[in-house]
Amino acid sequence: MRTSSISVSILLLTFTGCAIVGFSGCDNDASTESSVPQVPTADASNTDGGAPDAASSAANAGTPGGVSDSSGAPSAADASRPAEQTLLVSEPEVDRPTGMVWVPGGKFKMGGPDGFPDELPIHEVQLDGFWMDSTEVTVAEFKRFADATGYVTVAEQKPKREDFADQLTPEQMAAIPEEALVPGSICFNPDFDRQTFPEGRRPTPAEIYLVWMYKRGANWRHPDGPDSGIEDRMDQPISHVSWSDCAAYCEWAGKRLPTEAEWEYAARGGRDQETYPWGNEREPGGRWMTNIWQGEWPFKNLNQDGHEKTSPVASYEANGYGLYDMSGNVWEWCSDWYRPDYYENSPTRNPFGPVDSLDPNEPNIPKRIQRGGSFMCNANYCTGYRVAARMKGDVMSGTWHCGFRAVLSSASYEKFRQAPGARVRSNSAKPATVGN
Ligand SMILES: [Ca+2]
Numbered sequence: 001m002r003t004s005s006i007s008v009s010i011l012l013l014t015f016t017g018c019a020i021v022g023f024s025g026c027d028n029d030a031s032t033e034s035s036v037p038q039v040p041t042a043d044a045s046n047t048d049g050g051a052p053d054a055a056s057s058a059a060n061a062g063t064p065g066g067v068s069d070s071s072g073a074p075s076a077a078d079a080s081r082p083a084e085q086t087l088l089v090s091e092p093e094v095d096r097p098t099g100m101v102w103v104p105g106g107k108f109k110m111g112g113p114d115g116f117p118d119e120l121p122i123h124e125v126q127l128d129g130f131w132m133d134s135t136e137v138t139v140a141e142f143k144r145f146a147d148a149t150g151y152v153t154v155a156e157q158k159p160k161r162e163d164f165a166d167q168l169t170p171e172q173m174a175a176i177p178e179e180a181l182v183p184g185s186i187c188f189n190p191d192f193d194r195q196t197f198p199e200g201r202r203p204t205p206a207e208i209y210l211v212w213m214y215k216r217g218a219n220w221r222h223p224d225g226p227d228s229g230i231e232d233r234m235d236q237p238i239s240h241v242s243w244s245d246c247a248a249y250c251e252w253a254g255k256r257l258p259t260e261a262e263w264e265y266a267a268r269g270g271r272d273q274e275t276y277p278w279g280n281e282r283e284p285g286g287r288w289m290t291n292i293w294q295g296e297w298p299f300k301n302l303n304q305d306g307h308e309k310t311s312p313v314a315s316y317e318a319n320g321y322g323l324y325d326m327s328g329n330v331w332e333w334c335s336d337w338y339r340p341d342y343y344e345n346s347p348t349r350n351p352f353g354p355v356d357s358l359d360p361n362e363p364n365i366p367k368r369i370q371r372g373g374s375f376m377c378n379a380n381y382c383t384g385y386r387v388a389a390r391m392k393g394d395v396m397s398g399t400w401h402c403g404f405r406a407v408l409s410s411a412s413y414e415k416f417r418q419a420p421g422a423r424v425r426s427n428s429a430k431p432a433t434v435g436n
């Protein structure tokens with residue numbers, strides 16, 4: 001059952017030609033930062049290197065907007081290491097979860113100087129080590145989950161008029177045309193009006209709507225619409241999944257979504273304040289290192305990297321931690337709520353994000369963090385493929401260019417082993433054991 005709006009603005013724009021509130025497919029607007037009020041978080045006083053209190057950390061991953069909480073967000077167990085303990089660096093001596101790599105604990109400088117205002121201030125973060133999926137979750141892996149559980153994603157369900165109650169007035173809700181209330185998801189609109197879309201300057205958030213459309217029948221089984229399928233995409237990343245869809249997968253797999261800090265730390269691959277997972281040069285030696293958009297977005301995709309849409313995961317080199325596609329291919333959901341001012345208040349150790357969400361462009365829509373950019377990102381607009389770049393999305397909306405990968409804390413290893421979808425490496429010579 002839907003519990004919140006799905007991409008209400010794109011849906012209404014598609015069916016009525018009128019957008020009421022916005023969508024954040026790729027709208028990181030640098031001009032919004034100065035108007036953001038400075039609201040302290042529950043962990044604002046915890047900037048001395050101590051671990052956040054477990055209870056408050058769990059609460060920090062809380063759920064405004066009526067979105068059900070689940071394993072998408074870190075649990076109290078994940079934050080149970082007291083401040084006086086040294087950071088967990090080395091991988092525990094247990095059977096490694098299948099498809100995951102160990103990201104050793106440590107400290108790093110989070111944020112970057114060359115992007116948007118919400119990437120500042122650069123601040124030190126200390127993290128305990130964790131396992132992370134080496135690739136984005138694939139269509140095949142998500143299908144294994146859906147086949148085992150019968151799970152139905154948000155995009156596969158018919159929206160109801162009352163789903164929009166938090167974002168629209170009663171009059172606006174009543175004006176939604178019946179034909180708009182069909183299952184679907186957000187896709188690129190190749191027929192956008194090229195005469196009205198700006199060239200040579202950054203489009204406004206409202207203008208960005210023009211290049212997206214709510215496509216009926218689009219979902220993870222039909223990524224480009226009802227006439228498309230997944231038979232030839234099993235090794236490609238899942239897309240059209242909402243945050244809650246990802247959380248449901250994580251619950252089944254015994255994992256959780258990464259915090260934003262974990263995601264950026266992992267993406268950096270051990271490099272200090274470099275722009276990309278592989279260094280500072282986007283195309284070293286003229287070689288494309290990731291699946292993004294070449295040419296001027298959204299007019300012309302020159303397709304120089306060989307992939308116009310999603311590419312099979314691990315088509316490009318891994319970073320220093322053995323992680324693939326941390327830049328490009330699809331955006332990846334994180335557990336944190338989005339606030340542009342969070343870095344001013346972030347605790348130092350194992351930050352779990354703010355207690356609530358605020359996108360100044362769309363303050364009524366609860367949004368979670370997305371990271372890493374996608375095949376739709378390019379140099380003349382969002383540059384979301386930089387490791388410091390931040391994005392946010394309506395928690396109940398999937399899109400054709402956002403997926404996810406999961407992580408696992410050492411403290412949750414025993415719970416993981418008991419999860420119905422858990423898998424550990426099959427080549428282990430050791431008997432199955434659980435963490436200490
Ligand atoms: Ca590409």
Ligand SMILES: [Ca+2]
Nearest residue numbers: 325328330372
């Ligand atoms: Ca990615």
